[in-house]
Amino acid sequence: MSIRLQLLVVALITLVLPWAGCQYARELESALRDSQERSLLASAGTIANALSAEPKRVFRNADLRAFEARGGDLYVHPLANQPLLDGYAEDWGNSKDLVTLPSMAGLRARVQVGSTERYLYIYVEVDDAHFDPEPNDVQPDNDLFDRIDVWLQGPDGKDTRYFFATAAPGLHAAQQWMKDDAASNGAASIGEAASIGEAPSNGEAPSSGDASRVQAEPRIQACWLQTSQGYHLEARIPLSFVGDRLWIAAYDGGAKRSAGFTPAANPEGGRLFFSTDGLDALLATFIRDGTHAAVIDTNALTLGSAGSVAAQPAGSAEEGGMSWYRTLVEADASYLPPPAAGSGPADGRPGGDVARIAGRPTALSGEPRAQWIRGEDGRMLLSAAAPIVVDGVARGAVLLEQNAEQMLALRTQAFARLFHLTVLATATAMTVMLAFAAWMTFRIGRLRDAAEHALGSDGQIRLTMPESRSGDEIGALARGFERLLARLDEHTQYLRTLGGKLSHELRTPLTIVRSSLDNLESQGLQEEQRSYITRAREGTQRLQAILTSLGAAARVEESIKQADRSNFDLRELIASTLLAYRGGFPDSKFEQELPDDPCLLRGAPDLIAQLLDKLIENAVDFCPPAGAIRIRLARASGSFVLQVSNDGPLIAAWVLPHLFESLYEQRSGRDDKPHFGLGLYIVKLIAEFHGGTARAGNREDGGGAVFTVTLPMI
Amino acid sequence: MISLVKKNIAIVEDEPALRENYSAALARHGYAVKCYGNRHTAMQAFRTHLPDLAIIDISLEDEAEGGFDLCRDLRAASAELPIIFLTARDSELDAVSGLRLGADDFLTKDVSLPHLAARVAALFRRIDALKRPDNAAELIRRGALAIDGEKMQTTWKASPVTLSLTEFWIVHALARNPGHVKSRQQLMDAANVVLDDNTITSHVKRIRRKFQQLDASFDSIQTVYGMGYRWVE
Numbered sequence: 020m021s022i023r024l025q026l027l028v029v030a031l032i033t034l035v036l037p038w039a040g041c042q043y044a045r046e047l048e049s050a051l052r053d054s055q056e057r058s059l060l061a062s063a064g065t066i067a068n069a070l071s072a073e074p075k076r077v078f079r080n081a082d083l084r085a086f087e088a089r090g091g092d093l094y095v096h097p098l099a100n101q102p103l104l105d106g107y108a109e110d111w112g113n114s115k116d117l118v119t120l121p122s123m124a125g126l127r128a129r130v131q132v133g134s135t136e137r138y139l140y141i142y143v144e145v146d147d148a149h150f151d152p153e154p155n156d157v158q159p160d161n162d163l164f165d166r167i168d169v170w171l172q173g174p175d176g177k178d179t180r181y182f183f184a185t186a187a188p189g190l191h192a193a194q195q196w197m198k199d200d201a202a203s204n205g206a207a208s209i210g211e212a213a214s215i216g217e218a219p220s221n222g223e224a225p226s227s228g229d230a231s232r233v234q235a236e237p238r239i240q241a242c243w244l245q246t247s248q249g250y251h252l253e254a255r256i257p258l259s260f261v262g263d264r265l266w267i268a269a270y271d272g273g274a275k276r277s278a279g280f281t282p283a284a285n286p287e288g289g290r291l292f293f294s295t296d297g298l299d300a301l302l303a304t305f306i307r308d309g310t311h312a313a314v315i316d317t318n319a320l321t322l323g324s325a326g327s328v329a330a331q332p333a334g335s336a337e338e339g340g341m342s343w344y345r346t347l348v349e350a351d352a353s354y355l356p357p358p359a360a361g362s363g364p365a366d367g368r369p370g371g372d373v374a375r376i377a378g379r380p381t382a383l384s385g386e387p388r389a390q391w392i393r394g395e396d397g398r399m400l401l402s403a404a405a406p407i408v409v410d411g412v413a414r415g416a417v418l419l420e421q422n423a424e425q426m427l428a429l430r431t432q433a434f435a436r437l438f439h440l441t442v443l444a445t446a447t448a449m450t451v452m453l454a455f456a457a458w459m460t461f462r463i464g465r466l467r468d469a470a471e472h473a474l475g476s477d478g479q480i481r482l483t484m485p486e487s488r489s490g491d492e493i494g495a496l497a498r499g500f501e502r503l504l505a506r507l508d509e510h511t512q513y514l515r516t517l518g519g520k521l522s523h524e525l526r527t528p529l530t531i532v533r534s535s536l537d538n539l540e541s542q543g544l545q546e547e548q549r550s551y552i553t554r555a556r557e558g559t560q561r562l563q564a565i566l567t568s569l570g571a572a573a574r575v576e577e578s579i580k581q582a583d584r585s586n587f588d589l590r591e592l593i594a595s596t597l598l599a600y601r602g603g604f605p606d607s608k609f610e611q612e613l614p615d616d617p618c619l620l621r622g623a624p625d626l627i628a629q630l631l632d633k634l635i636e637n638a639v640d641f642c643p644p645a646g647a648i649r650i651r652l653a654r655a656s657g658s659f660v661l662q663v664s665n666d667g668p669l670i671a672a673w674v675l676p677h678l679f680e681s682l683y684e685q686r687s688g689r690d691d692k693p694h695f696g697l698g699l700y701i702v703k704l705i706a707e708f709h710g711g712t713a714r715a716g717n718r719e720d721g722g723g724a725v726f727t728v729t730l731p732m733i
Numbered sequence: 734m735i736s737l738v739k740k741n742i743a744i745v746e747d748e749p750a751l752r753e754n755y756s757a758a759l760a761r762h763g764y765a766v767k768c769y770g771n772r773h774t775a776m777q778a779f780r781t782h783l784p785d786l787a788i789i790d791i792s793l794e795d796e797a798e799g800g801f802d803l804c805r806d807l808r809a810a811s812a813e814l815p816i817i818f819l820t821a822r823d824s825e826l827d828a829v830s831g832l833r834l835g836a837d838d839f840l841t842k843d844v845s846l847p848h849l850a851a852r853v854a855a856l857f858r859r860i861d862a863l864k865r866p867d868n869a870a871e872l873i874r875r876g877a878l879a880i881d882g883e884k885m886q887t888t889w890k891a892s893p894v895t896l897s898l899t900e901f902w903i904v905h906a907l908a909r910n911p912g913h914v915k916s917r918q919q920l921m922d923a924a925n926v927v928l929d930d931n932t933i934t935s936h937v938k939r940i941r942r943k944f945q946q947l948d949a950s951f952d953s954i955q956t957v958y959g960m961g962y963r964w965v966e
Contacts, residue, residue, distance in 0.1 A: 530842035534754035537846035599959025
């Protein structure tokens, strides 16, 4: 594992930063949420207190009536705008809240009641695919046609029965059932679906067909809309007609089915629960933008509402890009209620748009409560509920809903910034560490390379190391290397000069021996003694030769220092030298390959001749008796290339790098001549003196060795 | 060698065994030999009486270059006194320094005793010849070169060339047979020295330089690579 990789792994620890940032963001968010909950709850409490001081402006009825949906009680939705009489409830605002009517013989019908300042609106949906038109000259008791009956208890407490029916779908007026005495009977008969069709068999049969019993009421208008499922009826009744109670029933003339409530069956039901006039405006004074407030009574029916939780344009634009931050933070979503908890009026109660607020029941029992909910459109909302207590009794509750998107956006933004910062910090730390690691690796690598190449192929030691001036451990290591190399170099120098020193130091004792022998010889010896002298002299001569070879390198180095350069013809030098070798080594076969024209070289011809001597001597030594020695001179890109090759054994690969080193000798003694491995060292010295190089290798044909000397041209 | 008076030779050499061997050999050849172990004792003796020839080692006891100083002092005392350096030091630099200080020859200790005796005799002969009137018998003339074998004197275009004994014999051997290639070994034999090839090369180089000081166009000693040298006219 490289240092770079190791440091990178260590750098991974900086990933803790984003994690810590994330934790911090969560805690911050939780604190924010808390404070917002508290603040909204406080607002709700304030509003509730203010309202409880004026119960008359809040509650339309002073009594605590219980809302009985099964008894036919209806909640009158406050409508912001007057709906068009078109058979569609889409323009009733967003408070479409249909109540299913109790069914007889399977007729399904749903109803909703709403009011503006002047009119009461009724919207009914009936699943009756077969349309039975109203006949001309209708006799409602006898004729079998589709109709919707409405009983109105007027402000005077008197019940009036109307019905809506039409010959063709469209706008029409309601018709009043003008049978004063029989009203209750007729109503009773309608309560029994089976008996409706048998109206003629009743006691009222003689009165059937009496046109005076049906009278159009043009002030009550309705629109009949036929759909594939059945039909819709949207009716408009002036509020002056409306008292406290209203019953609605649908009748399918074709199948003799009905659904709904009648005064006969539900005399205590059919009550209308209105919202409180002016409460909306009152509430609006309490709230700010982005907040929705509502007041409910003990039946959880909305008495008034104001404001909306419409999302502010700010922040929403970024939402798409930042939603993933939120998913990261909202791993902890425990503060959200389970999805089913607040989803609509599961208990069948009409509740308007605040019905989903789960805090409602507790608030009605006197406990303020705040709650986070997710709206139908996925928006986050914060709701709070506070009870309105009048005379120690919880009469209702104030519900506040606030759009939490703004806070969320703020949080998301803060989190994104934090995240970006930590990611940036991490990336910077990693980059810096990586760069640092790269720098360290580079330095160590440089040191390693220098250490590897400290001992050159020429045996020279490079004493200076990179990094040795650095003050750190790598610098110390480099300096340690330098000290080691210096000592090694001293030793190498000692070894290199050992030959010369030995040759010098041994010369005096050798001279003593030899001069003694000389003197001895002149003493007039016997023949036997003379032979000993001769042997001793031979010994000294060999010793002399050894000492001379040992000192050869030192002398060459010296003569190189003092060599004079001149221009000379290398080709001629080689040719004439070869002539001498042919004479000097009559047993060897020489082949030559020289250029045709003179090869002018600047240098010391004596040294070049010596170089050639060493190469030829070397080749002759290794060449087998029948082998040939090839001398080749050629030009190659600004240099003369001199090659001396010989048949014979190959040079082992591990020997090659050391061949030109001083005192490197790899031959087994084949002759009497002493070898100190200086010949090729001298070749290298001379080649380098001429700015050239010396190389050893094996011939491509594998038949022997080849020595190549490159000498730059003038 | 017929001489009524024995020639005095002083040997200044710090190695006693070597000193005795040289002394014995030279005495055998009829010289009166005095030996000194260091520069101080030698100089003390030379102040009262100068020898006829001095053989000096370069390093003397604790003086690494004591021989050079001694040579300088001797040469100051006498311009004609023949001086031979006989030393274990064979570097080019030492040879050049010694000869420049006025030594007549520079021998390494490789030289054999008979060779040393021959050198000494040759030097005395040169001195004797200088004292005698001219004798053209041994004169060799090769163009601008004139060599007096008796006096061991060399002139180039009538100007004397100051050659050491070894150098003189090398020039002599080359000029005697112009055009003939003399190998290094032959030159060593002629000069009565045992030298390695490099030393011969540097001797030749020095000879050339001495001639070139007189005549920059001197080119008569030619190198035959791989074989040796020859004299060309």
